[in-house]
Amino acid sequence: xxxxxxxxxxxxxxxxxxxxxxxxxxxxxxxxxxxxxxxxxxxxxxxxxxxxxxxxxxxxxxxxxxxxxxxxxxxxxxxxxxxxxxxxxxxxxxxxxxxxxxxxxxxxxxxxxxxxxxxxxxxxxxxxx
Amino acid sequence: xxxxxxxxxxxxxxxxxxxxxxxxxxxxxxxxxxxxxxxxxxxxxxxxxxxxxxxxxxxxxxxxxxxxxxxxxxxxxxxxxxxxxxxxxxxxxxxxxxxxxxxxxxxxxxxxxxxxxxxxxxxxxxxxxxxxxxxxxxxxxxxxxxxxxxxxxxxxxxxxxxxxxxxxxxxxxxxxxxxxxxxxxxxxxxxxxxxxxxxxxxxxxxxxxxxxxxxxxxxxxxxxxxxxxxxxxxxxxxxxxxxxxxxxxxxxxxxxxxxxxxxxxxxxxxxxxxxxxxxxxxxxxxxxxxxxxxxxxxxxxxxxxxxxxxxxxxxxxxxxxxxxxxxxxxxxxxxxxxxxxxxxxxxxxxx
Numbered sequence: 001x002x003x004x005x006x007x008x009x010x011x012x013x014x015x016x017x018x019x020x021x022x023x024x025x026x027x028x029x030x031x032x033x034x035x036x037x038x039x040x041x042x043x044x045x046x047x048x049x050x051x052x053x054x055x056x057x058x059x060x061x062x063x064x065x066x067x068x069x070x071x072x073x074x075x076x077x078x079x080x081x082x083x084x085x086x087x088x089x090x091x092x093x094x095x096x097x098x099x100x101x102x103x104x105x106x107x108x109x110x111x112x113x114x115x116x117x118x119x120x121x122x123x124x125x126x127x128x129x
Numbered sequence: 130x131x132x133x134x135x136x137x138x139x140x141x142x143x144x145x146x147x148x149x150x151x152x153x154x155x156x157x158x159x160x161x162x163x164x165x166x167x168x169x170x171x172x173x174x175x176x177x178x179x180x181x182x183x184x185x186x187x188x189x190x191x192x193x194x195x196x197x198x199x200x201x202x203x204x205x206x207x208x209x210x211x212x213x214x215x216x217x218x219x220x221x222x223x224x225x226x227x228x229x230x231x232x233x234x235x236x237x238x239x240x241x242x243x244x245x246x247x248x249x250x251x252x253x254x255x256x257x258x259x260x261x262x263x264x265x266x267x268x269x270x271x272x273x274x275x276x277x278x279x280x281x282x283x284x285x286x287x288x289x290x291x292x293x294x295x296x297x298x299x300x301x302x303x304x305x306x307x308x309x310x311x312x313x314x315x316x317x318x319x320x321x322x323x324x325x326x327x328x329x330x331x332x333x334x335x336x337x338x339x340x341x342x343x344x345x346x347x348x349x350x351x352x353x354x355x356x357x358x359x360x361x362x363x364x365x366x367x368x369x370x371x372x373x374x375x376x377x378x379x380x381x382x383x384x385x386x387x388x389x390x391x392x393x394x395x396x397x398x399x400x401x402x403x404x405x406x407x408x409x410x411x412x413x414x415x416x417x418x419x420x421x422x423x424x425x426x427x428x429x430x431x432x433x434x435x436x437x438x439x440x441x442x443x444x445x446x447x448x449x450x451x452x453x454x455x456x457x458x459x460x461x462x463x464x465x466x467x468x469x470x471x472x473x474x475x476x477x478x479x480x
Contacts, residue, residue, distance in 0.1 A: 015228040047230075069471070069478065070178060092145045092177060092462065108187045108228050109179040110215075120215055122224060125179065 140192025169370020173397025210246025245427025287397025
């Protein structure tokens with residue numbers, strides 16, 4: 001994350017999974033103004049239930065610098081009950097338990113630290129159930 | 130206007146990671162058997178690299194909200210007691226309230242009093258509701274405890290926490306009595322900017338832990354008019370396995386009364402989360418009409434004591450969130466000492 005101002009703006013979606021549900025049924029997080037399929041612009045805010053299904057995953061061995069000490073780790077695209085697709089790190093789970101179709105729970109964790117003196121960034125990650 | 134107040138929801142969380150006592154003793158050349166017998170510990174919880182007091186408090190509070198089944202917006206205050214708040218300046222509680230949809234019309238404060246900050250958070254929350262100041266208040270004890278490499282504390286300092294929501298309606302456990310006992314006793318401390326605490330060795334025992342917990346218990350029994358045999362369960366702060374059992378025995382409690390809340394052998398000492406998590410374990414099994422006593426201890430030093438009595442509403446909520454013994458016996462990911470040292474940032478990395 002770039003700075004504390006941007007982090008603060010993104011709290012609703014990162015902490016509470018506050019997503020948008022468009023009038024055509026499309027659910028997205030992060031936010032956007034137009035539904036990609038129908039061009040619908042009217043939406044309501046919903047809080048996603050913190051569970052989902054793994055659609056695809058990979059094991060990251062050469063991560064970005066800020067995640068270097070955590071490698072290797074799985075990253076997955078998951079779909080929530082509401083049909084929202086998210087990319088998220090999978091933690092507290094053995095690699096052999098990470099499978100397409102597997103159920104996950106979204107939990108509140110520390111995502112990154114802005115060096116030794118910057119802010120701490122929190123958000124959701126997934127645990128295989 | 131003053132009214133009634135009691136627990137309306139409770140919840141706990143411990144990380145999945147563990148390290149065995151023998152893994153630590155192998156590192157330092159200590160005898161695992163004598164350490165395990167001396168401290169009465171077999172393993173301890175370790176926070177994941179992405180876990181801290183804030184994430185542990187959020188997980189415990191979520192479980193408390195599941196049991197309380199209340200609108201988070203009605204919670205008027207949130208207090209987190211810890212000696213490992215991630216920021217020196219910036220509250221842990223503000224992150225938690227935004228993560229759980231509490232507030233922004235809410236009073237928030239971070240508390241610190243060594244290992245009894247969680248009990249303090251409960252004490253203040255209870256008092257708020259009792260005074261009629263607000264409908265609900267949440268007190269949390271959570272820690273990712275620090276222990277220096279090679280120090281005796283390294284065998285016990287662990288991670289976890291519990292949250293208690295106090296309210297005046299749909300109470301699952303009434304508070305029948307409270308007491309606090311405090312004096313200036315320099316048994317354990319951590320100065321600013323220091324990574325690890327220091328302690329007075331054996332001075333942490335009789336003049337510190339035992340003096341305060343026993344004096345608090347005596348005063349609480351005297352105040353409430355109850356005798357040790359009136360309680361189904363009792364929990365003392367658990368810096369190791371031995372101290373709480375010895376304190377309970379001195380006061381006349383039996384092993385049967387102490388075993389349910391004695392979670393330290395599988396969890397370690399979660400500092401501010403220790404006695405609250407023992408109390409949560411008791412809440413998991415307490416039956417309507419049964420009484421339980423919780424006696425915390427914080428170095429420096431002080432003890433907060435509570436007498437609780439379960440209502441008819443408790444059994445219906447016990448299974449609404451994970452029970453603490455199930456969490457301790459459930460998913461376990463064991464670490465080597467090297468992994469543990471990296472997880473706890475005891476290794477110096479390059480930039």
